[in-house]
Amino acid sequence: MQLRRLATATAAGLIAVAALAGCGTSNTPDATGDGAVSGDITLRLWDEKVADSYETSIAAFEEANPGVNVELNVVPWADYFTTLRQEVGTGAGDDLFWLNGANLNDYVEAGSLLNIDETLGAQAKNAWTPAVVSQYTVDGVLYGVPQITDGGSAFYVNEDLLAAAGVTADELSNATWSIDPAQDTLLPLLQKLTVDQNGNNAASPEFDSTKVASYGINVANEIQNIQLNFIGSNGGTYQTAEGAMTFTEPKTVEAYQYMVDLINKYHVAPPAEASNENGDYTRDEFIKGNIAVFESGTYNLANVHEGAAFPWSITEIAAGPAGKVTTAPGVIVAGNANTKNPEAVKALLEWLGSTEGNQFIGATGSAVPAVTEARDAYDTYWQGESVDTAAFFTVLEGNEQLPPVTGTNFGAQFEAFTPSLNEVFLGKVDVATGLKSAEDAAAKVG
Incomplete structure (x- = not known):
């Protein structure tokens, strides 16, 4: 201390x-x-x-x-x-x-x-x-x-990396993610933004996922700005009103599957080995210029402003099947x-x-x-400081918000379910199976 x-x-x-x-x-x-x-x-x-x-x-x-x-x-x-x-x-x-x-x-x-x-x-x-x-x-x-x-949450974007990939901030904020590839307009943008050390992006058959120079986005085992946004924008839930975890709700499972696939199937987000144990890892990597899109809240604004040596801006998050849903x-x-x-x-x-x-x-x-x-x-x-913060607040206008995390004994539940969620994000266990283990672990202490 x-x-x-x-x-x-x-x-x-x-x-x-x-x-x-x-x-x-x-x-x-x-x-x-x-x-x-x-x-x-x-x-x-x-x-x-x-x-x-x-x-x-x-x-x-x-x-x-x-x-x-x-x-x-x-x-x-x-x-x-x-x-x-x-x-x-x-x-x-x-x-x-x-x-x-x-x-x-x-x-x-x-x-x-x-x-x-x-x-x-x-x-x-x-x-x-x-x-x-x-x-x-x-x-x-x-x-x-x-x-x-x-x-609400917003996308911090590295304007240099976006320009190099031919992607605009408006394209990102107007995109929609979906488990249906035919409806998913976000993944193709993230693939363009993810580049290996040889200059191949993640959509290229020559892409080497073991030698990534810069990733598209910061998806990780983080609750407020990642999990809740994907869950809510797919129409899923994180908890009941009484605070019981709802990891196995079908729409919630779909959201986790999409997040895990971004990391382990498409390799457009950093591996969970790096982010599971360090909640600031992806923020720091964005500030270093190694991640193109950083989905986060206002509490990281001063850190980015102070640390980033490249041009950056803020735009609204992408939508999901249920629209743009975040928590405040x-x-x-x-x-x-x-x-x-x-x-x-x-x-x-x-x-x-x-x-x-x-x-x-x-x-x-x-x-x-x-x-x-x-x-x-x-x-x-x-x-x-010539920083436009509007995206953190316009995303809340006219959009349903997911309730903030709450509930008696959530701290103990969090400690109990986190090991199972870490395994899910690492890709070491089937998503549905891992989420069932996480929900069961939380229920034992809840």
């Missing part, structure tokens, strides 16, 4: 950042400006880019509350929920921590989270993105302050019910849920703020 002690910012510096985000600091909530609270508290999250933004936001909070010291605890995603579960389960853990929807119910049922309606008042939620509020409301109670809303989850900051400093926690929750506190995330482009009036800071930042 990495603890980042926050440096004290000057008042002039804070005002400058607030001005960049579109408003001043004069509207700081009363609870964070009366100097009545004090003590040391910690805030846990997994995103380094947002942590950078939080440092500035929390410096402003600390200036208004000189008796409070906040430390950021940045824990890598791979370890985040394992260690959080262990720490909070023993009645300890950080005073505040990020949660995603897949892990919410476990902490609610354990009584580990502060009731936000009671802590900040029932009207506080009116300032936050309704979809995120809904995602984190259980039995009528909201259990966190929305921080980020992801928007959010992230909350939750208060630990066992905190020893509830007043300082309440004050920080109120600040992070305010326009002033949340806008710092958008002002650096690190993520889309979930406080409604803070969204302008995000749009302004990326407009200033």
Whole structure:
């Protein structure tokens, strides 16, 4: 774990950042400006880019509350929920921590989270993105302050690789994938974009799949931007409303078969040996210029913008037989019910849920703020960088969305079914058989 002690910012510096985000600091909530609270508290999250933004936001909070010291605890995603579960389960853990929807119910049922309606008042939620509020409301109670809303998935495209293959971004976003080859207009484009070291693309009989120089797309064992999109756009389901996994639903099986074929039959996506154990592998390969199309969300925008040395742009994802279907989850900051400093926690929750506190995330482009009036800071930042982010949001307009992952004990289910899914993506087991094993493994712990 990495603890980042926050440096004290000057008042002039804070005002400058607030001005960049579109408003001043004069509207700081009363609870964070009366100097009545004090003590040391910690805030846990997994995103380094947002942590950078939080440092500035929390410096402003600390200036208004000189008796409070906040430390950021940045824990890598791979370890985040394992260690959080262990720490909070023993009645300890950080005073505040990020949660995603897949892990919410476990902490609610354990009584580990502060009731936000009671802590900040029932009207506080009116300032936050309704979809995120809904995602984190259980039995009528909201259990966190929305921080980020992801928007939908989009295609990041390497314009150099597209031009070399004679493929356009519009062709990709207007394409439709299908298990019926006669209806599949996406695969031929991905084959053109996949090139071996001898310059042969994947549609050529001379193509050498063991010596690929650049792949067409980043299909992998990733839930939010890959599996859910293909499943939803084929009319399948990932879970029941109660959180039981539905891997064996026929349309879901078809979607997985298509994904696996892109990797192991057509070789237009990197082998699962590389991506199964490294969730950032395909992102990093796209940034290196080794993948033409990177299907992902807004949370990778800052990484791509910072790291890619080639011209790139963003376009809508392709459709499936059921249209363009994606998911738009959010992230909350939750208060630990066992905190020893509830007043300082309440004050920080109120600040992070305010326009002033949340806008710092958008002002650096690190993520889309979930406080409604803070969204302008995000749009302004990326407009200033000449990056068009519209595809993340237009894909949601008029299209049905697949619900974000949820359910009690999903973390344990995930650990149980992942080995079987890894085998599926590796091509070591028949898709239908592997999905049955995954569903059975999840049911045993669900």
